[in-house]
Amino acid sequence: MQPLRLGDTGGKPGAMTSGHEPSETPLGSLATRALTREAQRARQLLAAGKWRPTTADSTAAAAVLARLAAQLPPRRDAATRTLATDRDRRLQRILRTALHHLDAGAVSPPTAALLAAVARAFLPWHAAPAPPVAAAAPRYEPLAGRPGELAVPPTEAGDALLPSLIALFAMLASRSSTGPDPLTPPVEPWQVRYVGHFRRYGRPALGVWTAETVSCPACGRKAGPWTVACDWRQISLGCPCGVVTQDHGLAFSEVWLLLPDT
Numbered sequence: 375m376q377p378l379r380l381g382d383t384g385g386k387p388g389a390m391t392s393g394h395e396p397s398e399t400p401l402g403s404l405a406t407r408a409l410t411r412e413a414q415r416a417r418q419l420l421a422a423g424k425w426r427p428t429t430a431d432s433t434a435a436a437a438v439l440a441r442l443a444a445q446l447p448p449r450r451d452a453a454t455r456t457l458a459t460d461r462d463r464r465l466q467r468i469l470r471t472a473l474h475h476l477d478a479g480a481v482s483p484p485t486a487a488l489l490a491a492v493a494r495a496f497l498p499w500h501a502a503p504a505p506p507v508a509a510a511a512p513r514y515e516p517l518a519g520r521p522g523e524l525a526v527p528p529t530e531a532g533d534a535l536l537p538s539l540i541a542l543f544a545m546l547a548s549r550s551s552t553g554p555d556p557l558t559p560p561v562e563p564w565q566v567r568y569v570g571h572f573r574r575y576g577r578p579a580l581g582v583w584t585a586e587t588v589s590c591p592a593c594g595r596k597a598g599p600w601t602v603a604c605d606w607r608q609i610s611l612g613c614p615c616g617v618v619t620q621d622h623g624l625a626f627s628e629v630w631l632l633l634p635d636t
């Protein structure tokens with residue numbers, strides 16, 4: 375994937391973490407604007423009974439909740455460095471689990487939007503503490519214009535997101551299978567223009583990845599500029615030749631960084 379501008383650098387942590395105000399954490403280096411918006415929206419919809427998650431939503435939320443609330447391994451006399459690595463590993467598992475369920479194709483659009491926002495916020499842990507093992511696995515570039523920033527992920531800022539996310543995902547995960555029928559609120563579709571290549575990733579086996587560049591089915595163009603539209607059910611790619619295709623095989627995690635961060 376090409377280097378992408380992530381947008382938000384000055385997300386306001388207070389809105390996201392009501393009830394838990396991290397006063398000294400440098401959240402400025404995390405892209406939390408989408409997360410703030412989606413989490414707030416989800417909380418309001420759930421509280422008002424306007425969103426009753428599907429079983430797939432709750433299952434995905436429970437899996438992410440387990441990562442969010444994971445205890446750090448007990449270590450006696452561990453070095454500060456080891457403890458920091460444990461915390462980063464926990465944050466990395468949150469990102470990977472969110473992406474896994476985002477791409478599994480089972481969750482409803484509001485859950486997909488929320489998972490994508492979680493993944494964006496935890497992007498600095500994509501390759502930290504451990505990079506993806508397979509050579510062809512997706513690799514995301516650091517924030518454009520901020521070289522080196524992701525060399526050391528902001529562990530404090532990542533940890534500061536956990537309490538409010540645990541509360542939210544507990545709400546999402548707690549839907550009873552004997553409760554009323556699911557009710558899925560609409561999500562706002564988004565559209566962006568993107569110049570560059572899209573890589574379609576496959577995972578034929580555990581730890582094995584394949585990657586292929588997407589091309590227009592009509593003219594074969596690969597570099598765009600693409601008109602990308604997404605409603606968290608489907609992604610469509612518009613080519614300059616006029617063809618719009620949904621038959622590109624891209625997963626949400628291949629367009630999630632294009633999400634407008636407003």
Ligand SMILES: [Zn+2]
Pocket residue numbers: 590591592593594595613614615616617
């Ligand atoms: Zn074309």
